[in-house]
Amino acid sequence: MRxxxxxxxxxxxxxxxxxxxxxxxxxxxxxxLVEEVARCQECHAPRTETGEFDRTHWMKGxxxxxxxxxxxxxxxxxxxxxxxxxxxxxxxxGQDGFSKFLQTAKNPRGGKAGPPxxxxxxxxxxxxxxxxxxxxxx
Numbered sequence: 615m616r617x618x619x620x621x622x623x624x625x626x627x628x629x630x631x632x633x634x635x636x637x638x639x640x641x642x643x644x645x646x647l648v649e650e651v652a653r654c655q656e657c658h659a660p661r662t663e664t665g666e667f668d669r670t671h672w673m674k675g676x677x678x679x680x681x682x683x684x685x686x687x688x689x690x691x692x693x694x695x696x697x698x699x700x701x702x703x704x705x706x707x708g709q710d711g712f713s714k715f716l717q718t719a720k721n722p723r724g725g726k727a728g729p730p731x732x733x734x735x736x737x738x739x740x741x742x743x744x745x746x747x748x749x750x751x752x
Contacts, residue, residue: 644743644746644748645747648673648744648747648748652744658695659673660677675697678691678693689729690729690730691728699748699749699750709749713742715734716734716736716741716744717741
């Protein structure tokens with residue numbers, strides 16, 4: 615009886631935590647889309663001296679490698695922006711702004727992203743999952 619009660623409490627706590635802190639499978643889907651499909655870390659995460667991604671600065675922006683020779687195409691960014699929930703970009707755009715950007719390839723002011731950022735046109739549920747994952751990053 616006591617073990618059944620403890621198990622029930624444990625399952626409730628896990629379910630509540632998954633729902634409260636990341637929306638469960640939606641957050642996992644966003645992480646998968648960011649890290650495995652779009653590979654956002656290739657531009658938005660710096661690397662260590664050994665070439666590994668620096669997980670202490672995950673999605674905090676980085677100097678872009680492979681910038682074309684001068685003169686670079688108009689609007690070509692030398693650095694990628696911080697995509698985490700505490701960034702200036704997140705403060706301006708918010709979760710809805712990120713989601714809409716990934717659906718329309720236009721920022722909240724109606725402009726397009728400068729190169730080398732791809733012009734994504736994602737389904738709403740994928741864009742929302744990515745925005746939820748980015749929101750979860752400190």
